[in-house]
Amino acid sequence: MVLFVLLLLPILLLLLYFIVRPRPLTIPIKNRHVFITGGSIGIGLAIAKQAASEGARISLLARSLDKLEEAKQSIRQAYQVDVAIFAADVRDYDAVQSAIKEAGPIDVLVVNHGVYVIQELENQGLDVVKFMIDVNLTGSFNVIKAALPLMKDRKDKWPASIALMSSMAGQVGIYGYAAYSATKFGLRGLAESLQQEVIEDNIHVSIIFPPVTETPGIDEARKNMPELSKIIVGSGVMKAEEIGKITVDGIKCGSFSIPCNFLGQTFAIATAGVSPQRSFLMASLEVVFAGLFRFGGLLFQWNLYGIIEKWHAQKKQ
């Protein structure tokens, strides 16, 4: 039995080495143009700093000109590079298009902007639901649509990247996250389809799945989060700088799915589904361990629904 497995494994690895599509590649960022939406604070700013430290030319898009100026200052102080800043709301296609035209041809588009308001759907206003869908999902379509024509027509035929900031809430839906998870799951449908549409133009799609990250937005969200959501999600956070580095590394590898910690990696394997995988090693891990991680997923649900049941029982008392 052990022999069987020992024989099977190299065959699997070899098979996957030839099968995996799209092919692996490296996307350089030094001296290339990285355009980041939601780039004035949080993860977006961290990505900007990381990319700036690696010699990329940076453009930031966000709503607030003040925050953009602060971001520009802070990057200049740390890395002595000047970033271009553009104030626009991603819900306004014309403003986005104008900013992108002004910024010039983009090599790495990081669609990172996002808003989150965590609340039971029963208690959440539909205007808030609409807000999240408009910014996180429709806004991403606006940005990509504005950037695509120039990206397709770029002169240097090096590989380009479109990276989408999802979330672990885009791998599993959680109590209180109906609207937010809907938008983040949606990004994956967009990404899987988009990759098939742009592969011919040497454009490579990545989705990043960070856990809860220490950003300015998080304190606000935590204040109003339902207690049950807090219990389920826990209190662990990652630093924005860590996410920034992991994101840039993942983009440079052209990885389709970019998890940010060990739990995220297990989630990524469990939810690999029918998504592309360029790394034959990662593909082998997925094939070999998907079953184990699905089992883990079922244990996760068992724990989750147990917590929910207990919480409701306590409330009744």
Place this chain on the structure above:
Amino acid sequence: MLLFPLVLFPFLLLLLYFIVRPRPVNIPIKNRHVFITGGSSGIGLALAHQAASQGARVSLLARSLSKLEEAKQSIRLSSGVDVSIFAADVRDYYAVQKAINDAGPIDVLVVNQGVFVPQELEKQGLEEVKFMIDVNLMGSFNVIKAVLPLMKERKDRGPTSIALMSSQAGQVGVYGYTAYSASKFGLRGLAEALQQEVIADNIHVTLIFPPDTDTPGFEQESKVRPELTTILAGSSGSMKADKVAKKALDGIKSGSFIVPCNFEGQMLAIATAGLSPQRSFLMAFFEVAFIGICRLVALFFQWNWYGSIEQWHAKKKEK
């Protein structure tokens, strides 16, 4: 050596029998109120026919009053049952809320409305993208939000259902479907979160994943589909609306979270089981046992698809 799996499997089955959450449930529809959005044609209408013939009280919501009248007629002719009809656009919350209040307390909500316009994002107008997101995703939020309060306060505490019509394009993104897949993937995020929020009220969430289905909507879509989408989507077959409706209804009655409609759909469901709930310990066992193989098959599909995409572009360049 063979003993190992023979011992492991029953042990795994037993373990899963105790682990699976939420617990299995049966949701009766006879004499209960089934409310179907997008119920005047296609899959929605087929669902209405079958629910009516199984003794449910049926309400249909759709945009066109004339199509609703036709649907009402056709159900009366085939099963002698009278359905209630409500004309509203799911994008209009107040119209939806009014219809739902008029219809009365709902036991089985089938959020089935959907629009689809396949096209490369580069070529597609943003109004069409917005249309699909507004109807398929935001519209579903509108409907659920309107129904939830009444469902939570219902007098008979029997199990009720909120069923969402997704698509195989909600399990895997395909060339030409950026906006459609985005809206359908979104339904899953909504469903996974919602189930946790409503389980305490004995409300059970179901997602249905049909392949291409023979409906008036599909006929329209086929006319404008990019060639490459047809080539790639051909990997899964197509189904008749009444077969899809039967699978959907059976799935709703067993409270299944994920309801595939054909064999390819079942493989897709296992491959994409991810972190979704599974009430059936048998199904859970199949998922754990076969998700690895299904992932391998999925990687083959990617190899095949990207090969087709490459070939298609190469041919186009020659011309």
